[in-house]
Amino acid sequence: MKHKQKEPKPKKQRMHVRVGGTNLAFTLTILILLGMGIVMMFSASYAIAINEGKDGYYYALRQAVFAGVGLIAMIGMSFFDYHQFQRRGVALLLYLGSIVLLILVYIIGTDLGTGCKRWIRLPFTTFQPSELAKFAIVILFAFLINQNFDRMKKATVGTIPFALLLGAVVALVLPEPHLSCSILICLIGVTLMFVGGARWWHITIVGLIGAAVMGLFLLYLIKVKGVGYFETRIDNWLDPFNSTDEKGSWQTRQSLIAIGSGGLFGLGLGESRQKYIYLPEAENDFVFSIVCEELGLAGAIMIILLFVLLVAQGFSIAAHCKDRFGMLIAIGFTLQIGLQAFINIGVVSGLLPNTGISLPFFSYGGTALIMQLAEMGIVLNISRPREIVEPVRSVRKAEPEQA
Numbered sequence: 001m002k003h004k005q006k007e008p009k010p011k012k013q014r015m016h017v018r019v020g021g022t023n024l025a026f027t028l029t030i031l032i033l034l035g036m037g038i039v040m041m042f043s044a045s046y047a048i049a050i051n052e053g054k055d056g057y058y059y060a061l062r063q064a065v066f067a068g069v070g071l072i073a074m075i076g077m078s079f080f081d082y083h084q085f086q087r088r089g090v091a092l093l094l095y096l097g098s099i100v101l102l103i104l105v106y107i108i109g110t111d112l113g114t115g116c117k118r119w120i121r122l123p124f125t126t127f128q129p130s131e132l133a134k135f136a137i138v139i140l141f142a143f144l145i146n147q148n149f150d151r152m153k154k155a156t157v158g159t160i161p162f163a164l165l166l167g168a169v170v171a172l173v174l175p176e177p178h179l180s181c182s183i184l185i186c187l188i189g190v191t192l193m194f195v196g197g198a199r200w201w202h203i204t205i206v207g208l209i210g211a212a213v214m215g216l217f218l219l220y221l222i223k224v225k226g227v228g229y230f231e232t233r234i235d236n237w238l239d240p241f242n243s244t245d246e247k248g249s250w251q252t253r254q255s256l257i258a259i260g261s262g263g264l265f266g267l268g269l270g271e272s273r274q275k276y277i278y279l280p281e282a283e284n285d286f287v288f289s290i291v292c293e294e295l296g297l298a299g300a301i302m303i304i305l306l307f308v309l310l311v312a313q314g315f316s317i318a319a320h321c322k323d324r325f326g327m328l329i330a331i332g333f334t335l336q337i338g339l340q341a342f343i344n345i346g347v348v349s350g351l352l353p354n355t356g357i358s359l360p361f362f363s364y365g366g367t368a369l370i371m372q373l374a375e376m377g378i379v380l381n382i383s384r385p386r387e388i389v390e391p392v393r394s395v396r397k398a399e400p401e402q403a
Contacts (some may be wrong), residue, residue, distance in 0.1 A: 022078060023383035026313045030074070030376050033306050035289075038063055039363035044290040047276045047281035048284055059364050066366040070373030077377025078384075082326055091143040094136040095165070101129035102124050102172040116356060118176045128367040130181045133169050135371055137189055138332030140165065145196035146325040152197035158382075159202040162193050163210060174217065180355035186210070187339055190334055199263060238352035243276045251286065254279040258289040263279060266296030283364045285356055289348045307360075308333065311338040317383040324380040333375040 042060035049058040085091055101120065109117045112126065116301030119126040141162060145152060166189045174182045179350065195204055240252040258274035270292045275282045282290055292300045312333025321327040337360050344359040346352035358365055360372050 016123075022380055023313070023317065026310070026317065026376075026380060026383060029306060029310045029313060030154065032371070033303075033310065033361045034067060034071075034373070036303065036306075037359075038067060039269075039292075040291050040362060041283055041287055041364055043272065043294060044275050046285050048283055051277055062366070063369070064255050066369045067373075068308075068369040073370055073374040074377035074380070077374050078380040079096075080378075080381060082329060082378050082381050083323075085139050085144070085329075086143060086325055091140040094132075095140045098129060098133040098136040099172065100137040101127075102133060102169070105129055105176065112234075114356075116176055116178065116194065118178055125366050128365070130176075130178060131172050131367045131371045133173065134181075134185060134336055135375060137166070137169065137185055138192070138329060138336070138375075139193040141189060141196070142325055142328035142332060144327055145192065149197060149324060150280045152254075153199050155202045155206075155355055156198070158196070158198035159193065159206050162189060162198075163206045165189075166208065167213075170214065171217075173403070176209060178356065180347075181358035182214070183355075184336070184339055184343065184357070188332055188335055191335055192328055195331055196328060236355055237350070238377055240350070251280045252350060252354055255286050255289040259349060260285075262293040262296040262300075264296050265298050266292070266294045269294050285344065285358055285363060287362045287364075288345055288359050289361075304341075307338065307341045314338075314379055317379055321382055330379050333379050336375070337372065 023063050038060065041063050042057070045059035046056035050056050052058075077388055104120060105117060108120060110121050110126065111117045112119055118130060119128050121154065133170055139364060140291050144162070145158075148157050152234070166186055169185055170182045173185065190203055190207060194200060237252065240249040240256070254274055258272065261273065269271070272282075272290045274293060275290050279286055288300070288303075291303060295302075309326060314330055314337070318327045318330035318334065319332060339362050340357060343357050344363075358368050361369065
């Protein structure tokens, strides 16, 4: 009798993904902005540090350490598969964690002498939960939109739930007070909803209702709670040189003087006069004023163009992303950097009211810088081309039958 030998079953071989290289142009733009930011922050801060009894390099060295940590985070995130944020519960945990931290600000938070309670003091530094909230909103919205894309045109799916999630964050950020961050978070969320397929008129209706609620809340804080922060900022913005609030309008006036003093090519790197304790927060929210004073209009335009280039590259990465989740994340993080830069430059130039928002990669602050670089690392990861590769299966030759 002839016995037919059974052929062994082929082993199941897993598909794997081949990941391409990093987007060099986007990386270089980030590094140029970061390098210029550290230089300009040092120039703006050493007089302030000496006036505070610290070493002149105090703020610059700390910022360099924050930048180092941020670059490590950026490199790590550029190799970390962003699809891991789609795992069940990760996006929601990030959001809930940011909510808990925002609540803790009101319990154990500090204002660092600014009059705005926005930070939690740690043993070695401070942490600003609103920065994590921006990150969490982008990840959660990208996840939910990707999961419900086919139903986003329904108001009960694509608009109302997202508005409630935004409202919870804004209700905690706005009373800190932090109006600019609240507006920024809303703009990011609304943009992601629109890109994700929600109907524009649903967004408009909900947006008007949200704006009305925010307006009533601001009115309550001003008239009932006696929080004059918002009202004063508006008055100082409308006419800073004739404001009755001498102390409150001082910063805006000195910022405009610094910008005007720079002229076309500036006074020269390190030659600012307003940084000698005339301009408050010169190393932080108003560092761009020192840029204008020392590098002039030419330097200011160069930095603005670098931000424009960064945003254009980020949107290009989003447009070429092959999956919706990555596309939404890239749009969210790129929009955050672009809008924040626009608002900050608008504030220091008098175009917008002084609301206390930092300039990405330039302003002093560890939480913001580390989070921004980590976010850019995720965008770099999204920019990496991915190709699904199927392993070649070895084919065995049939053995001859035995008698």
